[in-house]
Amino acid sequence: MPALFAETALLPQGWADRVRIDWDAAGAITAVTPGAPAQGSAERADAVVPGMPNLHCHAFQRAMAGLTERAGPAGDDFWSWRAVMYKFVAALEPEQIAAIAAQLYVEMLKAGYTSVAEFHYLHNDPEGKPYADRAELANQIALAAGATGIRLTLLPVLYQTGNFGGAAPNEAQRRFLLKTDAFNALVESLFKALRGSRHVRVGIAPHSLRAVPPAALREAKAALDKIDPTAPIHIHAAEQTKEVEDCLAWSGKRPVEWLLDEAKCDARWTLVHCTHMTAEETRRLAASGATAGLCPTTEADLGDGLFPLVDYLAGKGRFGIGSDSNVAVSPAEELRWLEWGQRLLHRRRNLAPAPEGASIGGILWRASLAGGAQALGQPIGAVAVGRRADFLALDRAHPCLAGHMGDGLLDALVFAGGTAAIRHVMVGGRWVVREGRHPAEERIAENYRAALRRLA
Numbered sequence: 084m085p086a087l088f089a090e091t092a093l094l095p096q097g098w099a100d101r102v103r104i105d106w107d108a109a110g111a112i113t114a115v116t117p118g119a120p121a122q123g124s125a126e127r128a129d130a131v132v133p134g135m136p137n138l139h140c141h142a143f144q145r146a147m148a149g150l151t152e153r154a155g156p157a158g159d160d161f162w163s164w165r166a167v168m169y170k171f172v173a174a175l176e177p178e179q180i181a182a183i184a185a186q187l188y189v190e191m192l193k194a195g196y197t198s199v200a201e202f203h204y205l206h207n208d209p210e211g212k213p214y215a216d217r218a219e220l221a222n223q224i225a226l227a228a229g230a231t232g233i234r235l236t237l238l239p240v241l242y243q244t245g246n247f248g249g250a251a252p253n254e255a256q257r258r259f260l261l262k263t264d265a266f267n268a269l270v271e272s273l274f275k276a277l278r279g280s281r282h283v284r285v286g287i288a289p290h291s292l293r294a295v296p297p298a299a300l301r302e303a304k305a306a307l308d309k310i311d312p313t314a315p316i317h318i319h320a321a322e323q324t325k326e327v328e329d330c331l332a333w334s335g336k337r338p339v340e341w342l343l344d345e346a347k348c349d350a351r352w353t354l355v356h357c358t359h360m361t362a363e364e365t366r367r368l369a370a371s372g373a374t375a376g377l378c379p380t381t382e383a384d385l386g387d388g389l390f391p392l393v394d395y396l397a398g399k400g401r402f403g404i405g406s407d408s409n410v411a412v413s414p415a416e417e418l419r420w421l422e423w424g425q426r427l428l429h430r431r432r433n434l435a436p437a438p439e440g441a442s443i444g445g446i447l448w449r450a451s452l453a454g455g456a457q458a459l460g461q462p463i464g465a466v467a468v469g470r471r472a473d474f475l476a477l478d479r480a481h482p483c484l485a486g487h488m489g490d491g492l493l494d495a496l497v498f499a500g501g502t503a504a505i506r507h508v509m510v511g512g513r514w515v516v517r518e519g520r521h522p523a524e525e526r527i528a529e530n531y532r533a534a535l536r537r538l539a
């Protein structure tokens with residue numbers, strides 16, 4: 084049986100020293116033994132922490148990060164960014180999507196994400212016609228994940244309308260569109276194709292209430308329930324004030340309010356962004372058991388606003404983090420901005436609710452492990468029996484971790500550049516990054532450069 088001996092490790096009950104971790108051939112942890120003797124064949128590691136699930140990603144957007152920072156003619160906002168993104172999407176070919184996703188997933192692994200929920204909405208060819216295999220582009224995502232070793236929750240996206248009330252989609256959205264039957268067939272085929280894969284789970288992602296009418300939402304969920312009544316469901320909600328206004332005009336309700344009332348969101352659901360909520364929506368979302376999918380660097384980049392984290396956590400709400408548009412690819416950076424946004428807003432420090440002396444980095448890392456695991460619908464997020472062996476081995480000898488121990492390591496990781504100390508990364512019992520390197524990183528980077536040359 085493969086095993087690892089960690090000098091110190093973050094377990095559900097807290098930090099423990101001299102921990103032996105055993106797992107089986109399927110990558111599931113079979114034993115966790117603190118205070119174990121450092122003998123036998125177990126490999127040694129320094130400080131082990133669970134790897135972070137990334138609960139929200141549009142992989143292709145990695146290749147346009149940094150290309151949308153030029154001033155437009157009339158003032159820029161989320162919607163003008165989206166217009167640029169739509170132009171970018173128009174030309175992408177399947178091999179380019181795979182090359183971009185593989186590059187991104189390598190970057191994620193090296194930064195401490197061990198799994199990703201891909202909110203995948205490119206389905207059709209550049210003319211808007213279905214590929215011979217409807218799953219052509221979804222397959223590219225699964226291939227990229229497989230090639231890099233990252234764990235995947237694949238969320239094919241349902242996208243039908245241009246705005247609330249069944250507004251027609253525009254030309255630029257043609258690559259996203261599927262009728263409900265075609266979408267359900269795609270979902271079913273992905274379940275079939277990926278059934279044997281230990282590292283992949285399939286769910287669905289109705290894009291938003293802007294893009295999915297209520298009847299289609301109901302039908303897609305009912306079809307999913309027949310295949311897997313516990314599969315995850317993700318949706319964008321209330322990222323921009325315009326979306327809230329349009330939703331009110333359409334239904335008399337705000338997006339999060341509508342979803343809680345009409346879709347009865349529970350622990351199976353992840354509501355991405357939820358930037359603009361009333362105090363009542365914040366309280367109700369927290370009580371629903373759903374996960375709030377927070378993407379602080381993208382939300383900052385797009386000028387969305389700040390999530391009401393303090394009130395949400397006071398209501399014991401669950402959250403996880405996502406890299407979304409991939410302007411940043413680092414769990415530490417997402418969590419740092421999550422907390423920093425609140426500090427800037429409230430002009431105070433250490434805002435995540437915590438007993439005196441508690442580590443903010445520790446609280447944020449643990450909370451987003453739990454929320455991320457729930458959102459991805461996989462047994463991950465903890466070094467514990469039955470969970471998958473997905474973890475990071477930190478190098479405590481690295482200067483950025485010097486002087487830190489226990490949760491202090493997580494404070495350094497989140498708030499003081501500690502990412503540089505991520506030395507090895509394991510997914511499902513297999514090292515995918517060693518000494519900061521992914522074995523295929525040169526080849527994957529070369530493919531990525533070639534894909535960008537063809538796009539330019």
Ligand code: NGQ
Binds near residue numbers: 141291319385
């Ligand atoms: C997306 N991204 O689906 O990629 C969206 C923009 C939309 C973010 N919201 C498109 N960050 O919401 O209509």
Ligand code: ZN
Binds near residue numbers: 139141202355407
């Ligand atoms: Zn998104």
